[in-house]
Amino acid sequence: MIKCLNLKKIYPLKSALGYAALKGINIEIRKGEFAAVCGPSGCGKSTLLNILGFLDIPTEGKYFFMGEDASSFSDSKRSFLRRKKAGFVFQSFNLLPKLSVIENAMLPLLYLGVSRKDAHKKAYSLLERVGLSSKSENDIMELSGGERQRVGLARALSNDPEILLADEPTGNLDSENSLQVLTLLTEINKERKMTVIMVTHDMKLAAKAERIIKIKDGEIQE
């Protein structure tokens, strides 16, 4: 489903060469796989995830998504892929504080052009799935960190993505909440045969994934 060939990302710096955050990544991830990406800080995990999630483009190399070369897609094509095929879960949740819990969860559906009524229904069932249906009309500010991340998960799932990308989803949570979020991720991976790629520092959490991808200095050390 995902295939990276010699993927490089070089950030332009004032010095002529620039900084190579990814130095030629080659990986393949099958549909329905649950992969954990580990490695020291600054090794390029987020950079890789952003490319896999169509937020960024590689400087060099190819990124095949479902057989298509996504490394040279235009901004609007990548926006379309994010809207349609990808779901993001962030370390700092990135929920919109002006909107209620359920409005946050249904936002991707609205960008897909789904009617408010249908989006509401779908989002509500997802909030039920993550155990937050009783707080669907609450303000984001009224939720605990663990609850916020579960809203984030519901939002990421609302468009039925092909691939779920989580960048340190437990980075801001205590161990109890971390475990709860991780359990949800594994369950969803099983239930929906959804490809999940999760970046984490925590080796204990990474151990629960089917597969661990270790990165160091922009290179894979599997």
Add this chain to the structure above:
Amino acid sequence: MRFSEILRIALIEIKAHKMRSFLSFFSISIGVISIMYTLTLIYSMNYRLKKAIEVAGPGRINVELKKRWEAQSDMEKKQGREALTYQDAAALSRVFPQLYMVSPYMDKWVEFSDGYFSDYIGVRGITPQWKKRGWVYKLKGRFINEYDVQNAQRVCVIVKEGGWIKKPKWMKFYSYKDPLQNYVKHSELLGKTIKLGSGLFKVVGILEEPPAEKNPRSFVGVGMWEPKVLVPLSTAQKFLSGWSELGSDDIDGIHVDTGDPQTIEKYKRLIEETLKSLHGKKLLFNIKDYREIMKDQMADKKRDMLTVMIIGAIAILAGGIGIMNVSLAAIYSRIKEIGVRRAIGADKKDIMLQFMTEAMLLGFFGGLAGVIVGFIGIQYLAYKGDQNMAMLSWWMPLAAIAAAVFTGFAASIYPAKTAANLDPIEALRYE
């Protein structure tokens, strides 16, 4: 994303920053008010001008003796000894039978008396041609006819003012009442014999004017005063003993209507030539295009309106800059939000539309507020007696709101583009 959703987000955003939103639409409102004010003025003035010309006749030309102080040179002053005569008018209608109206007139000041009532008034001698233009009246009895003119009959027709449907407040301070009109209002004069100067005249007709609000003759007030008692021209020349410096066949002027504005210039020239051939250099006269007279009267008002219009435009511009400022400031406080929306699938167009809708909505609210305040103000002014204000057309508020919305649109293009072009990753990372 559906437009209803974009609208909803815009409303949430405007509500979240009430003061900021209020400030930026405040000056838009002021601009809209002044634009609406000017539009009303322009519209009603044009309407009045059109009505006045319609009533006066589309091809109206006034031929008048040059006043003494209008004579240009000493030479002219010495030469100008002759006056226009009834024969001139007769000649004009003979030479140019295609003229729709050739209406000679003369005015005299005489004493009107009937029983115990008496008052000095203006009387106008006319021919039946008079009724061809400006006929806004309801006639009781009959009008002056050819027979009256040819035989110098001692008959008269009295114009009865229509009063007001609803008298404007300012008119109440102006307490002067025309004694004759007051008398006409309270006594039945039709068929009666009254005295004009030393002669007896039979009142054969009463011309009832429509109420002032509906009387196009009163729309253009200045310079339109006319005597309210009409007699046959020949009778005025022969029997009215009032003071006048004219000779026995002389008249004050001729009102001409060519029937078509296209032919005004042509007939101005032809009439001038004809009159010169009849009198040589001894007649000093003016031929005035009625539209020119009206337009001169309107010119001053138009300048005032232009000033108000410019103030309005500046206010709207200031409002636009305000909106631009607000939108730009909003981007910085919403970088993170933009990043999130982009990450979950919003494309550049969505973000752009979002910001533009918000600004246009601000413009719309500003315009709406301006229209409401302006509408109330204009109604109030109209009630206060500024007649120009009475005519507010349905499209004016729409035009004003459209201008405000457009301002929002124009002001938001740059901020919206800036927001749309933010890099999603950097926007997401922004704290």
